[in-house]
Amino acid sequence: MEQDSRRAREPEGRLKDLLAALRKDLLLQWRGRAQVIAIFAFGAAALLLFSFAIGPDSAALREHAAGFLWLGLLLASTLALAESFEREMEEQALEGLLLLPASTRGLYYGKAIANWAHLALLGVALVPVMVVLYDAGTLRLISLVGVILLGTAGLSAPGTLYAAMTSQTRARQTLLPLLLFPLVVPVLLAAVKATSLLILGDPMGQLRPWTTLLAAFAVIHWSIGGLLFGRVVED
Amino acid sequence: MSGVVQGGWEFVAGAYIVTAAILSAYATSVFLRYRTEQRRAAAEAEREARK
Amino acid sequence: MRQSPTGPKVLVALGVALLLAGSWWGLTKAPGEVYMGEVQRIMYVHVPTAWNAMLALSFAFVCALCFLLTNSWKWDSRLEAAMEMGVVLSLLLCIQGSIWAKPTWGVWWDWDPRLTTTAVMVFAFGGILALRAFVDDPARRAVWSAVACIVAFVDVPIVYFSVKWWNSLHQAQSTPQTVSSAFHLPLRVNAFGILFLWTGLVALRSRVASLRLRNELGPPLPDSKPAVTGAAPIAGGAS
Numbered sequence: 001m002e003q004d005s006r007r008a009r010e011p012e013g014r015l016k017d018l019l020a021a022l023r024k025d026l027l028l029q030w031r032g033r034a035q036v037i038a039i040f041a042f043g044a045a046a047l048l049l050f051s052f053a054i055g056p057d058s059a060a061l062r063e064h065a066a067g068f069l070w071l072g073l074l075l076a077s078t079l080a081l082a083e084s085f086e087r088e089m090e091e092q093a094l095e096g097l098l099l100l101p102a103s104t105r106g107l108y109y110g111k112a113i114a115n116w117a118h119l120a121l122l123g124v125a126l127v128p129v130m131v132v133l134y135d136a137g138t139l140r141l142i143s144l145v146g147v148i149l150l151g152t153a154g155l156s157a158p159g160t161l162y163a164a165m166t167s168q169t170r171a172r173q174t175l176l177p178l179l180l181f182p183l184v185v186p187v188l189l190a191a192v193k194a195t196s197l198l199i200l201g202d203p204m205g206q207l208r209p210w211t212t213l214l215a216a217f218a219v220i221h222w223s224i225g226g227l228l229f230g231r232v233v234e235d
Numbered sequence: 236m237s238g239v240v241q242g243g244w245e246f247v248a249g250a251y252i253v254t255a256a257i258l259s260a261y262a263t264s265v266f267l268r269y270r271t272e273q274r275r276a277a278a279e280a281e282r283e284a285r286k
Numbered sequence: 287m288r289q290s291p292t293g294p295k296v297l298v299a300l301g302v303a304l305l306l307a308g309s310w311w312g313l314t315k316a317p318g319e320v321y322m323g324e325v326q327r328i329m330y331v332h333v334p335t336a337w338n339a340m341l342a343l344s345f346a347f348v349c350a351l352c353f354l355l356t357n358s359w360k361w362d363s364r365l366e367a368a369m370e371m372g373v374v375l376s377l378l379l380c381i382q383g384s385i386w387a388k389p390t391w392g393v394w395w396d397w398d399p400r401l402t403t404t405a406v407m408v409f410a411f412g413g414i415l416a417l418r419a420f421v422d423d424p425a426r427r428a429v430w431s432a433v434a435c436i437v438a439f440v441d442v443p444i445v446y447f448s449v450k451w452w453n454s455l456h457q458a459q460s461t462p463q464t465v466s467s468a469f470h471l472p473l474r475v476n477a478f479g480i481l482f483l484w485t486g487l488v489a490l491r492s493r494v495a496s497l498r499l500r501n502e503l504g505p506p507l508p509d510s511k512p513a514v515t516g517a518a519p520i521a522g523g524a525s
Contacts, residue, residue: 158437165430169420179417179434182410183441186448193452209451217444224440228433231354243325243389250328250385251309254335257378258305258483261371262298265491269291272497279501 014106021110028087029118035083040122043076044129051133058135065136066195070151070188073123077152078177080118081159084111085167108229112160112222119152138198143207147198150214151191157221158183164232190214294489301483308334308475315472325389330469332382334477339375339404342484343411343439346372350435353428359499360492362428365435366418367491369411371484376408399450406445410438424502 029036050068054060124145131137138144159180166175194210312330346368353361383401384394395401414434421427 161437162434165417165434168426169417170422171420175413175417175420178409178413182406182413183438185406186441186444189448189452193455213444213448213451220440220444221437224437228436231429232433234429243323246385246389247313247324247327250382251313251331253381253385254331254378257374257381258480261374262483262487265487265494268494269490272494272501275501276497 014103017103017106018110018113021107022113023110025084025111025114026117029114032083032087036080036118036121039076039079039083040125042079043072043122043126046072046075047126047129047133061134062136063200065130065134066192066199068134069123069126069130069195070192072126073119073152074155074181074184074188075177076122077119077155077159078180080122081115081156081163081180082167082172082176084115084118084160085163089167104230104233105226107233108160108226109222112156112225115160115163116153116156119156120149123148123152136199140198144195144198147191147194147211147214150211150218151187151194153218154187154191154214154221155180155184157218157225161225161229161232164229186213186217190217291490291493294486294493297482297486297489299486301479301481301486304475304479304482306479308472308477308479311475312469312472325386326469328382328386330472330476332379332386333473334480335375335379335382336400336404337477338480338484339372339379341481342368342375342488343372343407343442345488346411346435347439350432350439353432354436359428360496362424362432363492363495363499364488365428365432366415366495367488369415369431369435370491371488373408373411373415375480375484376404376411379404380408397449397453399446399453402449402453403442403446406449407438407442410441411435414438424499 047068050071051061054064127144127148159176162176162179162183166172166179169175190210190213194207194214197207197210309331312327346365349361349365349368352358353365380401383398383404387396387398388394414431417434418427418431421430
């Protein structure tokens with residue numbers, strides 16, 4: 001019965017639910033900002049370890065800096081995404097959320113946007129780490145932020161969907177990366193390529209196809225995520 | 236492509252053998268699992284009938 | 287409902303027979319190719335495996351959709367079977383591709399877009415099988431694997447195109463060429479061989495899944511999933 005009232009909500013109702021969910025998640029992120037900082041520290045540590053794996057060859061480090069940035073971001077994202085649902089698992093808050101006459105679609109998008117914000121912030125915060133460790137900076141900062149926004153959007157949508165599932169299973173820490181990583185291969189490829197062009201130079205103007213791919217990926221996964229989330233959290 | 240690939244029968248043999256091995260291994264595993272489940276279902280049905 | 291496994295067994299037997307015939311033909315009768323030499327013969331199993339791997343996973347996608355639309359357990363059993371078969375065929379495809387690549391390109395892996403996409407699919411659908419292993423509630427397991435299967439399948443073309451563009455910047459290597467007309471017979475025979483084989487195996491494997499499910503939920507197996515999680519009928523109860 002709650003399902004029907006949920007589905008019957010008009011667009012304004014859904015938007016309100018989305019904003020309410022978004023606000024709640026952002027507030028919780030702010031309150032738990034120690035976690036946010038810890039996840040950033042994890043990402044920075046990963047970037048450091050990658051440089052040890054390559055060795056002090058500054059040319060090689062610069063050439064692969066984009067790859068390291070996105071790998072570090074991807075690894076850290078599993079922590080951020082898992083954590084976004086762990087809050088719900090405590091005290092069975094997720095069931096409480098679902099009992100409210102709120103649309104699951106609004107819930108999904110609210111959470112996905114909050115995760116997107118978190119991941120984008122993480123990505124931007126890791127840029128200076130990349131600049132310092134790999135001597136890999138760019139003057140095209142706006143474009144770089146744009147690529148980070150598009151790439152993290154692509155991570156957030158499927159990530160939120162899968163985090164909702166895996167947070168309720170036994171092997172949650174292994175299952176989320178196991179399910180997510182193969183799925184976001186296009187994001188990794190395109191984001192690394194785009195970031196690399198920004199860092200190393202783009203004489204032939206090849207940036208546009210990669211950002212288009214990122215945008216297309218995001219659009220597709222935000223759409224199907226919204227459609228399928230309801231089934232994932234239903235009882 | 237510039238030249239002719241010489242020989243290579245060991246690769247051909249390898250490919251066919253791997254194909255046969257994997258397909259027969261999987262088929263066997265399916266048949267074995269099916270037999271196990273059938274037997275268990277039959278045993279359960281017997282138990283139910285006896286009750 | 288006890289079903290006789292004759293149908294699937296016939297399919298499997300027929301499939302094996304066709305495969306043996308097609309392979310024998312490809313290995314002995316068909317002439318070696320001009321540039322590729324004998325290595326070309328790998329194509330007589332590689333191409334049919336590729337077609338069937340894609341077919342099996344497409345069928346899995348259909349099962350996932352059908353399950354979400356009908357909530358019928360039989361589609362979940364078929365989904366499990368189809369995904370498992372698809373992963374096995376895809377894994378086989380990667381191994382065959384690797385064996386083909388070594389004499390041809392000198393490396394075990396050459397990032398060919400189709401093969402790379404297949405490798406990603408092995409991980410993607412293998413991961414969903416892993417997910418199934420860790421979810422105890424049958425209803426949830428069914429819904430989640432159906433959802434994950436749909437997302438993974440929708441992703442396949444995106445993965446393919448992204449790898450294709452990514453790869454094209456690095457090498458102009460051609461992918462395995464389509465086989466010229468003289469060699470079509472062993473290809474078609476093997477294609478049908480693997481088709482019958484996997485169809486029969488999926489039919490059997492879904493029965494395995496159904497029987498296991500029946501054991502989990504207690505007979506009789508309801509046609510639709512329970513309305514409330516955890517309210518599965520106990521053994522001996524009516525649905």
